[in-house]
Amino acid sequence: MRISRRDVLSGLSMIGLSAGLLGGRRTARAANDDYRALVCVFLFGGNDGNNMVVPVDARYADYAAARRQLTDGGLALAMDQLLPLAPASGPAQFGFHPSMPELQQLWNQGSLAVLFNVGTLVAPTSKADDSAGRVPRPESLMSHQDQQNQWQTSLPDRPSRTGWGGRLADQLPSAPLPPLVSVAGNVLFALGASSHPLAVPGAGGPTFGLSGFNSSAGSRALVTAMDVLRGLDLDNALIQSVAGETAAAFAASGMLSPVLSGTGSTTDALFESQPSVLGNQLLQVARIIEARSVLGATRQIFFVAIGGFDTHNDQLDRQGPLLAEVSSSLSAFHAATVQLGVASQVTTFTLSDFGRTLAPASGGGSDHAWGNHHLVLGGAVQGRQTYGTFPTLALGGPDDFTAQGRWLPTTSTDQYAATLARWFGVAPGDLTAVLPNLGRFASADLGFLG
């Protein structure tokens, strides 16, 4: 691994220059109490929210009737398996999938909220408006790629080359490192108009630097040649793009590679009981958050992801282990933020392609749908509550725009993102720069962050 002394020194000298808060509220020095981070957890494939959060009151009967019993080739979870989500007072109305005990505990502690029936929306709609064509649907509804993109851009009515995470990063003052860090490769969410994300490997992954080099003249000459070559003859736009990515990687490597290798991390042990792909990504996020001062970071946006949720068949066997990984990883990560004293400065939230049909499909699975339920976690979250409107679980019912149980969303991705962005520090007047369609919806704050 190459850690250039020059890179480290220049990085340190820039920390003093890094500006502070958003929205012009006040100028601040880099300090822990100014720090805030958003952590986006993308559930690729379209998580079946219908089995993640299930009513345990009288509505369970609707659920069981439409989902059908397991013995009948159906997908219904048994009532007594569900993990009840009791509110602060009164009986539980909903329960979690049985694979999510850690998240049930975080709900009980008040750090976790559930958001009902969120989706990509061009504008507020209803079954009548939708069927009459008065409100256009998102482009290419129910296509994985398009809906993944639209959840990341929050622009379901047009193609976009930026994501709302990237546009949020565009609002931030310059910092020694890019504020947006993906631990899951290139994603549209992270691309801004002016800001460009970093991608880093998960914990235990490959090194974030060159291997096989030392201080010999031969090594130094090769590194010099690489430095020179990536600045020469950039007459082709694709070569220029590759050169830019390469230069950004080398610029960040000196400061970040010691952090990414776990040097000085105090939270690794929290993730060790159940190592997983998602857990390793979130551990990497925890390490970066722990090093925020030395990295000169006051605002950061992270992107992590887990795939496999496209459960067209054998859903009961497949979704459980995925939700278990989400539950244990998010729980370990939340514990890390508590240990680091930043639990109320870090908010973690889920995105996913779309919800899935309430009616089972041939093969014990479910098909692509639209609105879906999501999770928000953190010390600042007004937890132990649900937000938004739970759909009527009836095939062909008032919330179903087909006959298979596909929910018309009642909350838009714009409202979801705006609530997070305001907490992050974006001034109300700047929200439309991040979320251009926000004005079409009644509320820009869903209330789950106080």
Added chain:
Amino acid sequence: MNSRVLRSAALALVLAGCSSQPSAPAKPLVLSPDAVRLAAQATFGPTAAVVGDIQQRGAAAWIDAQLQLPPTDLGSYPVIADDVNAVCPTGSPASCYRDNFTPFLSEAAFFRNAISGADQLRQRVAFALSQVVVVSGAEVRPNYGIAEYEKLLLRDAFGTYRQLLEDVTLSPAMGRYLNMVNNDKPNLPRGTEPNENYAREVMQLFSIGLVQLRPDGSTVTDSSGAPVPTYDQNAVIGLAHVLTGWTYPLQAGATQRTHNPPYYLGSMVVVPSNHDTAAKTILGGTQIPAGQTPAADLAQALDTIAGHPNVGPFIGKQLIQALVTANPNPEYVGRISAVWADDGHGVRGNLGAVVRAILLDPEARGDVKADPSYGRVKDPVLLLTGPARALGVTTDGVYFARASASLEQPPYLSPTVFNFYPPDYTPESKLVSPASALLDSASVFNRANVFVQLLFSPPGPDKTVTGATGTQITLGDLAPFGNDSGALVDSIDALLFHGTLSAAQRLAVLDAVNAQPSGPSWVRAAAYAVLTSPHYQVER
């Protein structure tokens, strides 16, 4: 360099010193730039030999000869039950799972064939097709099933698209991957509907895409400027009903059941009692009459899909992007769509003719392309095979199978049906660049570190792999230039850059070379410097 790298480099230096005789300086490689470009587009990387062959025959005759070559054998793999506990019970070596339930062994064969097979164009096109009609070992676990699918693509690579689509649709691996296998008609008592997965993706990804296209690949829009969709949800539902009533092929000696157990050789078979015989409406309002057999329904649906005018521009453009340039001019796409519509002998979707036209098009040929938007960012697989072919690597493929995973492009092991990257991925350059989706700040180092290992310390035989021979690097076409840095850089320029290195780039490489001891270290250092450069990562 770490001590291991230094040791192996020093060892190679000693060996070279012992064997080399004083001789006249080697003459640098002199190669036709256009022939080098064709080799880069149509093979897994230029070698002096293949470029010489192209120069001798001419581009068209070389392509025609390639179109005639049969597939190099991918090997055969044991047919196993799709049951890990039965095949690899507790106590089995780790290699049991790896060899039977991951595509590891067929990936090693893929790389052996890509690096040294004679049927380079077929291998390259099949690899491109594997990224369009995607099946992944992440879901379809038995390796023999993945290998069978790969053989299907190799076999059909130059046939008609209609045949390819039928073979893919009835492949048990695809049936398993996208749930057409055991897709049953509506079951009212159970409340289940036919599975929509294959019905949706065969249209969205494998044939026509989401929006109507003109032959030049541009999008048809309505009066408000919105793209016009190719189909709606009802067409998906209709096709899902058409595709009911198929199950796994019957293994010899087994008894036919309504849902046969997983078996991946041959094509799926019909179960008429599970087929929905009601009338259906599919793509473009096409009516499938009631009472037809599963096969008749399928044939009518595939004729409808393969006959849709989108297929030429939708698939043809992706093949252009995979072989030549990521941002073809509309006229280029239009010329290929015309060949797709009619190969000159009245045949639609003749893939061999389409590939030939793509490679011989004026936008593909020529010594130098100066358009700043021309070219394509190389796939990680090509970043592995290109150096291997140019630098005389002999391999059992094992190292390459593993390296392709660390570079996020293990063949036939895509994370989802959406391939390793979307065909319209657009990084900040504002240009489409599908393979750029795999290039980020983390992969910059992964790639450089793979090159270090390949050049300086390629791994020997893996004892857990039967018949392993490991990976060796002889430096191939560049080996003769270890004592003449000028001829070395000239030859790298000719073979890997079709003569486009600038004076400044040559100087940068020479500075790095001259800081090393002469001999093989020079070749390795020069190769490392250029392979990690942005210029090598873009084919143009």
